Amino acid sequence: xMYDKEAFLKALKELREKSKKRNFDQSxxxxxxxxxxxxxxxxxxxxxxxxLPKPLSKTVKICALVGPETYEDAKKxxxxxxxxxxxxxxxxxxxxxxxxxxxxxxxxxxxxxxAKVAAAFGRILAPRGKMPNPxxxxxxxxxxxxxxxxxxxxxxxxxxIKKKPVVQARIGVESMNDxxxxxxxxxxxxxxxxxLPNEKNNIKEVLLKFTMxxxxxxx
Numbered sequence: 001x002m003y004d005k006e007a008f009l010k011a012l013k014e015l016r017e018k019s020k021k022r023n024f025d026q027s028x029x030x031x032x033x034x035x036x037x038x039x040x041x042x043x044x045x046x047x048x049x050x051x052l053p054k055p056l057s058k059t060v061k062i063c064a065l066v067g068p069e070t071y072e073d074a075k076k077x078x079x080x081x082x083x084x085x086x087x088x089x090x091x092x093x094x095x096x097x098x099x100x101x102x103x104x105x106x107x108x109x110x111x112x113x114x115a116k117v118a119a120a121f122g123r124i125l126a127p128r129g130k131m132p133n134p135x136x137x138x139x140x141x142x143x144x145x146x147x148x149x150x151x152x153x154x155x156x157x158x159x160x161i162k163k164k165p166v167v168q169a170r171i172g173v174e175s176m177n178d179x180x181x182x183x184x185x186x187x188x189x190x191x192x193x194x195x196l197p198n199e200k201n202n203i204k205e206v207l208l209k210f211t212m213x214x215x216x217x218x219x
Contacts, residue, residue: 033206057175105153136158
């Protein structure tokens with residue numbers, strides 16, 4: 001049960017025909033229901049990252065938590081930059097930290113100040129799965145290539161299969177062309193399958209949907 005790009009293109013065509021036009025750029029979500037996967041067993045749970053071939057959208061926002069030596073470079077490529085000297089302001093004001101967490105998809109941090117990052121932001125970011133993650137490359141050394149890092153993160157999806165046998169991933173936005181969305185969908189699905197214990201035998205159903213649409217089956 002492997003789906004190539006053509007199958008996703010067909011589903012996208014049907015999705016656009018059936019969906020009501022909204023006054024905002026809806027996300028395109030790939031929803032994969034899994035089967036024969038006992039998540040009570042730790043060795044069946046999964047957490048990994050997929051770097052898609054195409055950017056998800058121009059609105060993926062990144063916040064950098066840095067020292068002074070990285071500040072100027074971070075300002076070029078990140079939406080928000082917070083110096084280590086200003087961490088206390090967020091540690092003392094959870095409401096401000098929660099607003100920051102809500103507004104940004106990714107948090108990146110300089111490796112040599114990670115202890116300060118954890119102390120100031122851990123209580124807010126960790127429960128939301130937004131702490132800077134080394135596996136995603138989001139913990140970096142001073143003077144790192146932040147352009148390459150931020151470009152990559154704008155194409156990166158975190159997959160967590162721990163509680164429910166379903167994966168829902170944003171693989172694009174409505175305004176992208178179908179070729180780009182389908183390329184992302186096929187690439188993501190292939191990576192998902194290869195990360196499952198029994199690969200395609202763990203796949204029950206594959207759907208595509210917009211934020212506010214009914215799903216369309218990928219066949």
